[in-house]
Amino acid sequence: MFWNPKKNPREVFTPRESKVNQVMYIERPELEEALLDGLLGTKHLVLHGESGSGKSWLYKKVLTDQSLVYRVSNLANASRLGNINEEFLNILNRAEEAKKTSYTETKDAGFNAALASANLSHTDSYRVGSKEPFEALLSDLHAESKGNNAVLVLDNLEAIFQSQEHLKELADLITLLDDDTYAKYRVKFIVVGIPGDLRKYFFETPNLSAVGNRLKELPEVFRLTEEQTEQLIKRGFVDELEYLNVKDKLYNEIVEHVIWITDRIPQKIHEYCLALALEAYRNSRPLQSDDVKVADRKWLEESLYQAYSVVEASMNENETRVRRRDQVIYSLGQLNTSAFRAADVENYVRSRFSDSTEDVQLNINGTLSYLAKQSQPIIRKTPKGDTYVFADPVYRMCIRIMLKIEQNNQLVKKRPLDTLDLDSYLF
Ligand SMILES: Nc1ncnc2c1ncn2[C@@H]1O[C@H](COP(=O)(O)OP(=O)(O)OP(=O)(O)O)[C@@H](O)[C@H]1O
Numbered sequence: 001m002f003w004n005p006k007k008n009p010r011e012v013f014t015p016r017e018s019k020v021n022q023v024m025y026i027e028r029p030e031l032e033e034a035l036l037d038g039l040l041g042t043k044h045l046v047l048h049g050e051s052g053s054g055k056s057w058l059y060k061k062v063l064t065d066q067s068l069v070y071r072v073s074n075l076a077n078a079s080r081l082g083n084i085n086e087e088f089l090n091i092l093n094r095a096e097e098a099k100k101t102s103y104t105e106t107k108d109a110g111f112n113a114a115l116a117s118a119n120l121s122h123t124d125s126y127r128v129g130s131k132e133p134f135e136a137l138l139s140d141l142h143a144e145s146k147g148n149n150a151v152l153v154l155d156n157l158e159a160i161f162q163s164q165e166h167l168k169e170l171a172d173l174i175t176l177l178d179d180d181t182y183a184k185y186r187v188k189f190i191v192v193g194i195p196g197d198l199r200k201y202f203f204e205t206p207n208l209s210a211v212g213n214r215l216k217e218l219p220e221v222f223r224l225t226e227e228q229t230e231q232l233i234k235r236g237f238v239d240e241l242e243y244l245n246v247k248d249k250l251y252n253e254i255v256e257h258v259i260w261i262t263d264r265i266p267q268k269i270h271e272y273c274l275a276l277a278l279e280a281y282r283n284s285r286p287l288q289s290d291d292v293k294v295a296d297r298k299w300l301e302e303s304l305y306q307a308y309s310v311v312e313a314s315m316n317e318n319e320t321r322v323r324r325r326d327q328v329i330y331s332l333g334q335l336n337t338s339a340f341r342a343a344d345v346e347n348y349v350r351s352r353f354s355d356s357t358e359d360v361q362l363n364i365n366g367t368l369s370y371l372a373k374q375s376q377p378i379i380r381k382t383p384k385g386d387t388y389v390f391a392d393p394v395y396r397m398c399i400r401i402m403l404k405i406e407q408n409n410q411l412v413k414k415r416p417l418d419t420l421d422l423d424s425y426l427f
């Protein structure tokens with residue numbers, strides 16, 4: 001095949017890009033509609049989901065498509081600076097700086113300076129302090145949206161979720177938005193983050209339950225579907241990079257492999273596909289199946305390194321003859337449900353390791369409880385108590401790529417991290 005790479009894979013697969021790449025954005029109709037409905041309603045919104053599931057891209061895409069004016073405040077800054085108000089001030093100052101720069105640039109360019117200067121004196125009034133930062137920010141958004149609805153996103157809720165003080169401040173801000181002084185600016189909040197139970201938290205905290213009524217929790221931003229994952233791979237490798245053709249056998253193999261090992265989490269799909277695409281790009285040739293093995297190894301080493309040591313610490317590789325715990329860990333990685341019961345795990349262990357489990361008591365409950373009690377546990381009990389979930393979705397991905405079965409199909413082995421022996425890899 002004639003090799004003429006038109007694009008650098010880094011422009012196509014962007015695992016940590018905060019700006020939405022419209023070409024690579026995969027539509028998520030149900031989530032987009034829920035968000036859109038929420039924007040039309042009267043309540044403020046809570047958007048939650050695991051890290052890397054696409055929350056930020058989702059609201060940025062929808063708000064941009066709707067031509068809604070919005071600004072993002074980072075609650076991690078609120079935590080760092082002491083309170084949310086300081087972060088609002090931070091945003092205002094940043095906007096002011098940006099306007100000043102553009103004013104200086106305009107002045108230097110020698111045109112329209114009068115207009116820019118007028119803008120500048122407008123923003124300067126915040127510094128004089130006629131309005132406190134919250135109202136100044138709302139008023140700024142209102143002016144920018146020319147009196148239409150606007151949105152203030154409060155992202156990274158997890159950064160303040162442990163702090164009663166910050167949550168109380170957030171509750172006060174939400175309550176204030178109902179007050180005429182603030183309501184007239186027509187600004188809606190979207191609170192974004194990993195924990196989903198903000199509403200519940202407010203409901204259950206004395207004196208704050210009224211805040212819960214003002215919030216609407218949107219459906220969880222979850223992994224992509226298999227179809228959406230394939231769309232993303234196709235758009236990147238076939239349409240944008242032209243490294244693969246949908247008719248290639250390798251294309252189908254890659255789709256299946258990526259769906260399996262990334263657990264369909266958008267950020268992880270980008271991360272893995274980038275590692276894979278770079279193999280071809282660096283070598284100035286089309287993709288080959290060995291590239292997948294190299295990408296597996298690099299991904300495991302670079303992105304799953306920490307998870308690898310945690311899973312490793314939970315194993316009993318050298319302790320017993322059948323290494324039952326390792327069989328259980330391997331099986332956890334193979335299950336597709338987000339929560340699992342001991343019985344689900346036992347069924348899997350018995351069918352996958354039938355030779356070493358026949359007529360043997362397994363005590364899967366005991367093993368799961370042991371795993372959940374480690375200082376860095378890979379699983380944890382759900383509040384209801386009869387099911388377990390992965391403590392972090394990264395462990396599922398890690399187990400899928402790091403563990404393999406050897407010796408008469410009964411023994412679980414880990415792939416060493418420091419090997420260049422590609423045949424020890426999955427693909
Ligand atoms: N709809 C989408 N289509 C294609 N790629 C996506 C989509 N959503 C997210 N991504 C990819 O996943 C990456 C992570 O997405 P995003 O930053 O929105 O996640 P997040 O849920 O906000 O994570 P965090 O909680 O860590 O902030 C993006 O940089 C992008 O590469």
Ligand SMILES: [Mg+2]
Pocket residue numbers: 055056057155
């Ligand atoms: Mg985000």
